[in-house]
């Protein structure tokens with residue numbers, strides 16, 4: 386069982402996130418693994434453990450600081466890490482990111498067959514939830530998205546997903562791309578041994594040239610959208626705080642009525 | 648008005664939800680608006696489309712291999728959208744925001760070489776280019792994203808505009824077209840649609856949302872009572888859903904809402920939750936803890952027990968409406 390897990394390097398959602406020159410500010414102090422990708426790592430480790438053999442390869446498309454995401458994957462138990470990092474990739478949109486990830490999977494697949502690519506359900510910086518779909522389209526593989534339950538049997542994966550008031554059971558044959566929901570599992574806490582090992586564990590760095598990526602398919606050059614502006618919203622006015630001494634509900638109703646919100 | 652053609656996805660075609668009416672309104676502001684369906688629209692649906700100025704509905708005729716509910720699979724919807732764009736030479740595709748629609752939008756954009764904007768809070772024309780505006784980072788930043796390719800595909804959030812019918816309704820024609828669908832790599836084993844609670848708007852589309860959290864201690868009665876007094880949708884925090892107290896949660900990994908009013912009761916306001924509601928126009932909170940983090944982003948808040956505050960508020964609102 387050979388599984389590639391995609392892990393994104395994102396600003397911590399509890400930090401003060403922002404833009405500079407229309408690009409998301411990514412600093413090592415506040416950068417972290419996209420939390421939802423921990424569910425993807427967990428799903429991959431469980432499948433490899435159940436198979437009794439195999440390898441989990443963590444892949445991130447990011448600047449040099451993106452190694453933080455790979456370290457976290459190592460701490461949880463990933464066997465190998467690849468950082469796809471190149472100035473030519475800066476400014477990639479969904480399509481550029483998916484193209485770079487697809488080329489990475491193809492290169493790994495050429496060494497030894499990859500059975501599955503597992504991703505998180507969304508990157509918490511952009512909340513797009515489209516990279517897994519686009520990655521599968523690039524690879525020409527089926528996509529099973531937003532899995533809450535995952536079952537692997539006889540070379541096929543069956544998932545249950547719940548989204549938009551619809552519950553679906555879907556299945557497809559390997560190899561395929563699987564995105565897991567945050568409800569799929571509970572990511573394990575790394576043990577001491579793995580944390581120590583992760584500090585010095587080596588990861589590989591691949592460039593756009595290593596992946597034979599066409600310059601006009603990735604980065605700013607390949608982007609199909611252009612961010613024209615990014616501005617912080619004005620802060621909200623100070624909250625109007627009422628302490629309930631028996632009339633709190635009336636005050637709430639009065640606020641809504643006064644502001645024409647009823 | 649330009650000579651642009653703007654296609655709006657209508658799936659299912661058995662009803663026109665508010666989110667679709669909003670898209671039709673936006674589409675008219677960008678060019679000639681037409682609809683795309685994968686099944687026959689009902690008479691009522693056609694009348695509603697006519698009221699919104701839609702003269703043409705393109706109904707995809709799917710290959711026989713696509714059976715029953717498979718027509719809702721993103722790959723099928725995407726194939727129909729892409730075929731409709733090619734047939735009509737359309738410039739813009741608008742779809743509502745849902746997980747399935749995002750998937751279909753991504754696949755259609757991939758097939759068409761089109762630029763993709765996900766979760767736009769508004770769409771407009773700027774110097775001939777299609778621009779989607781977005782609220783990001785839990786509603787704390789506004790961004791504007793221009794599509795630089797010939798065709799633009801956008802998923803648009805609910806409550807982006809107020810739906811506006813045209814002054815004089817038009818008659819709506821259905822035109823069939825053949826949509827080739829590549830062999831489906833995914834098998835649909837089963838599909839069940841959750842019936843909507845009658846009388847309550849859906850969470851995604853509601854103008855007013857009342858949400859309950861761990862502070863309800865399992866009793867959503869007061870939350871539902873206030874919601875019904877307001878004609879609001881009901882939501883929850885993830886913790887409340889994990890406890891089994893309610894079925895749908897608001898937040899970064901749940902449903903994203905941007906209503907006129909959000910009322911959170913017994914919800915602390917964790918970053919994950921904020922990510923899904925902070926774009927609300929007005930935020931109201933009820934919490935027994937005077938230091939609750941949700942107060943930092945609220946316009947109005949009551950420090951108190953929700954079991955006392957909500958029923959009292961509901962009573963006053965009912966009396967006001969009567």
Ligand SMILES: Cc1cc2nc3c(=O)[nH]c(=O)nc-3n(C[C@H](O)[C@H](O)[C@H](O)COP(=O)(O)OP(=O)(O)OC[C@H]3O[C@@H](n4cnc5c(N)ncnc54)[C@H](O)[C@@H]3O)c2cc1C
Pocket residue numbers: 420421567859860861862863883884885886887896897898899900901912913914915916917918919920923933934935936939951952953954
């Ligand atoms: C990967 C990940 C994704 C997540 N995604 C989401 C998401 O999408 N949406 C989401 O909501 N959460 C999400 N969470 C969980 C989130 O981090 C919080 O744990 C959750 O939102 C807290 O729910 P709560 O506010 O109901 O509970 P708590 O944080 O326990 O808050 C309960 C509040 O109720 C108040 N209270 C208690 N009794 C009363 C009373 N009688 N009257 C009034 N107030 C009372 C308390 O003062 C407290 O502020 C996610 C977590 C993870 C790890």
Ligand SMILES: Nc1ncnc2c1ncn2[C@@H]1O[C@H](COP(=O)(O)O)[C@@H](O)[C@H]1O
Pocket residue numbers: 391392393394419421422425444445446447482503504505506507508509511512513514515516517
């Ligand atoms: N730059 C990236 N590097 C690695 N994985 C990514 C990257 N961008 C997106 N992904 C993966 O795709 C998932 C969905 O991302 P998105 O479509 O951007 O919301 C994430 O949870 C990641 O697993």
